[in-house]
């Protein structure tokens with residue numbers, strides 16, 4: 001019996017790990033038997049094709065453009081400010097200002113380039129959630145203050161066998177449990193480095209809720225668009 005891609009419906013070659021038509025990974029368990037358990041909805045099984053939707057692509061580009069606009073003002077700013085200060089004030093040497101201001105500008109540039117690298121869509125992978133962990137942590141400051149916080153770790157194994165971790169802490173981050181709450185051990189996921197919410201479940205058919213990949217709002221699974229930002233949901 002032939003197998004079909006749960007994402008686009010194209011016929012799959014025997015033992016194919018990826019669909020030759022849309023590139024989505026084929027789940028280890030066979031979906032061709034038709035014996036879907038419980039109240040699962042077949043339409044919600046498979047990675048969403050919306051990552052290739054022109055509207056989603058445009059949304060990602062628009063957000064990147066905005067970020068880039070800020071960064072191209074922000075990078076040369078320290079250099080310019082130090083230079084101006086050195087001209088106005090007698091106490092700051094021009095050479096010092098160039099070295100200091102330029103140094104800060106270069107540091108900003110490196111941070112920007114690293115962030116660009118991290119969010120490159122080519123760093124995407126498919127994998128499995130292997131573990132979830134919540135840890136109570138304490139941090140002791142020099143003045144004797146003690147801060148208690150929670151550390152969330154979700155572990156993954158990519159299809160190519162690499163380990164990947166998502167670590168977040170509760171201090172100053174109200175979203176720290178987003179991935180921990182959404183993902184379960186054993187879930188098949190796709191990592192989207194270019195999106196604010198980075199993990200998409202392969203099988204959403206048992207869920208009543210779906211996160212917006214852009215603003216991270218939890219929506220009803222029946223929605224087609226996010227209630228808050230109106231972006232397309234990944235289903």
Ligand SMILES: [Zn+2]
Nearest residue numbers: 005008019022
């Ligand atoms: Zn396909």
Ligand SMILES: [Zn+2]
Nearest residue numbers: 212215226229
């Ligand atoms: Zn949204």
